[in-house]
Amino acid sequence: MRINFHGAAHTVTGSQHLLEINGRTLLLDCGMYQGKRAESYKRNLNFHYAPRRVNAVILSHAHIDHSGNLPNLTKQGFEGNIFVTHATRDVASAMLLDSGRIQESDAEFVNKKRAERGEPPVEPVYTERDAENVAGMFAGMNYGEAFEPIPGVVARFYEAGHILGSAGVSLRIEEKGRKIHLWFSGDIGRYKLPLLRDPVLPTHADYMIMESTYGDKRHTDPELAFHEFRDVVKQTVERGGKMIVPAFAVGRTQEIVYHLNQMMYEGDVPPVPVYVDSPLAVKASDIFKNHLECFDDETREFVRESRHPALDFPMLRYIRSVEDSKALNERKDPMIIISASGMAETGRILHHIKNNIENPRNTICIVSWQAPYTLGRRLADREPEVRIFGEIYKRKCDVATIGGLSGHAGQDLLIKYALGVKESVRDIFLVHGEEKQAMMLKLLLKERGLDGVHYPDLHDQVDI
Helix, strand or coil, rough: CEEEEEECCCCCCCCCCCEEEEEEEECCCCCCCCCHHHHHHHHHHCCCCCCCHHEECCCCCHHHHHCHHHHHHHHHHCCCCCEHHHHHHHHHHHHHHHHEEEEEHHHHHHHHHHHHHHCCCCCCCCCCCHHHHHHEEEEEECCCCEEEEEEEEEEEECCCCCCCCCCCEEEEEEEEEEEEEEEEEECCCCCCCCCCCCCCCCCCEEEEEEECCCCCCCCHHHHHHHHHHHHHHHHHHHCEECCCCEECCCCHHHHHHHHHHHHHHHHCCCCCEEEEEEEHHHHHHHHHHHCCHHEEEHHHHHHHHCCCCCCCCCEEEEEEEEHHHHHHCCCCCCCCECCCCCCCCCCHHHHHHHCCCCCCCCEECCCCCCCCCHHHHHHHHCCCEEECCEEEEEECCCEEHHHCCCCCCCHHHHHHHHHCCCCCCCCCEECCCHHHHHHHHHHHHHHCCCCCCEECCCCCCEEC
């Protein structure tokens, strides 16, 4: 058996891990790489393996850095099944269509600028039509249900607590008389987050591929992060400003809306309009209502009573049309705008940022990890000037970063997750993390008796 690390190696995005087992190939995730524009385009367009030779895909969850290159995989010849949880099937179908539309739209916008400079046009990595072709390839599974993606492999999904439908993956492998238990963490969630169930820890694995995003940092308690977020909202509203929140349309958006609902209901902040400006988030609201199996007990009770805390409250409005989105930037009254993408790289959020970044009354609030070279990272680093759609804007607004709202496990839970397999594991491969974070986690795990911890390079191959 061989593991090929073709993505999320020495970086957080672009998750792709290709397993060679019994003469077949099984791909864990097929995400888009996010970073410098030119590099991202090249890496996402070209695979380091032949897509038509991949026999099956297992998708841990629907975030674009894990699912986003599936349309390109099928476009280049992949014809197998894509195994997912039922919720991930619905979320990923919507997200990939949205991704295809955004890529087409952004390419059209950029090509207008390129034409003005006499430069040749660029093509999107894939289109909305390419994304449509993926939906029929999803094979939905229940949590805990056994399935056989390729001969000799029995797989099961377990709750990851990261976003709706997210899962860790157990793979029980038999090859040439050997039996191996491999665990793939996907993205690990957190305890005590609103809406979703807590993550399930791994047990009795021989090998594990595990995320390391926050390997150097303990998160603040979600309740303390909520108070920090509340203070930022209050300060922005009281000075008459707008608060712009780049957020993933599925996951962070619903949790942020939940917090805003709570703080306005309890009178902690003045009631102001809250706009979720993302066509995908509108679809996500319906998807959330259809998947009670993913919710914690408190949220299930809310839904049964038809008062979902993350989807319905008086100040909340969902923006559907481009015209209504543009109209928000004409208004001067205090409001909160939540819009995708979470790293501020594509979509309507770019227009909201460029229209509000030079007003000192406003705040851009960063609520999730930002990949290097993205606009979100430049904002989080508080760079004085940023380039948006090829034009320079001076940052005069405030920037707030609320790390405790992240949906990724912090250092403490990552350690606990790895220790779940301490008595059985031979090797742990840290992925989905930058070097500083991964090496700190590796050191801490070694101090706790886990010696076989590795940090593979991009395209490394490991035989086990």
